[in-house]
Amino acid sequence: MRTFVFCSFKGGTAKTSSALHIGACLAKYHAKRVLLIDFDSQANLSTGIGIGPDSLDTMVPVLQGKKKAIDVIRPTLVRGLDIIPANTYLDGIESNVPLVSDLYAHERLRKAIESLPYDICFIDTPPSLGWLTQAAFYAAHSSVICALPEPYSILAMNRLKEYHAAIQEHHSIACSGVVISFWDERGATNNAFLEAIHVAFPNLLFHSKIRRDIAVNRAILQGKPVIETEEKSRASIDYQALAAEFLKRADL
DSSP states (O other), rough: OEEEEESSSSOOSHHHHHHOOOHHHHHHHOOOEEEEESSSSOOHHHHHHHOTTTTSSSHHHHHHTTTTTGOHHHHHHSTTTTEEOOOOGGGGGGGGGGGGGOTTTHHHHHHHTTOOSSSEEEEEESSOOOOOHHHHHHHHHHEEEESSSSSSHHHHHHHHHHHHHHHHHSSSEEEEEEHHHHHHHOOOHHHHHHHHHHSSSSTBBBOOHHHHHHHHHHHHHHOOOHHHOOTTSSHHHHHHHHHHHHHHHOOO
């Protein structure tokens, strides 16, 4: 199983939507067995696939050693796409027993999922570089960086570049690419933004960009991927193209 961490130091970069929709496309159109792991206490990934944030079958009891990861996996409406949901109890879990006394607590996620029977695993992280994100990085083979065409997103990418370098000192992890969402071909700062990405992560920008589309919002409210609600919408078409490009680049 190849594991990818979806990350962004800044919120609002469509990180969760990217993990959900690329995963759904890989399962539906490319017959891949895909596992999503919601590793953010806000549980937006879980909500986006129709699972309420009050679910108790999460990574929390797994990290605590009370359950195995296979026991908390739930199917979704997309065949081949499963999820381990999240809830608010993930927040600050590293400060509680038994993790607080475990010097290698950040390795628990990796060990819990390493033998699961999937082709691909996507881990959705909080918009921060705290313990949950660190544990997800240690569990992953590669990262997918999510960005918006705006200045604060560029600053966040520079932070992620530094974070990558710090993790690399202890764990080998590649960057699979940078995903741009809310793209507008007419954007006045597009060239400067694309140049900043090239400087931070040379030659790693995905060619397929996700255009702004209200269809994604409507799909989230229904708890379904947009490829299930409005398959011919421009966001659905963009995500399908991005998933195909991702698959080719990852050599899966």
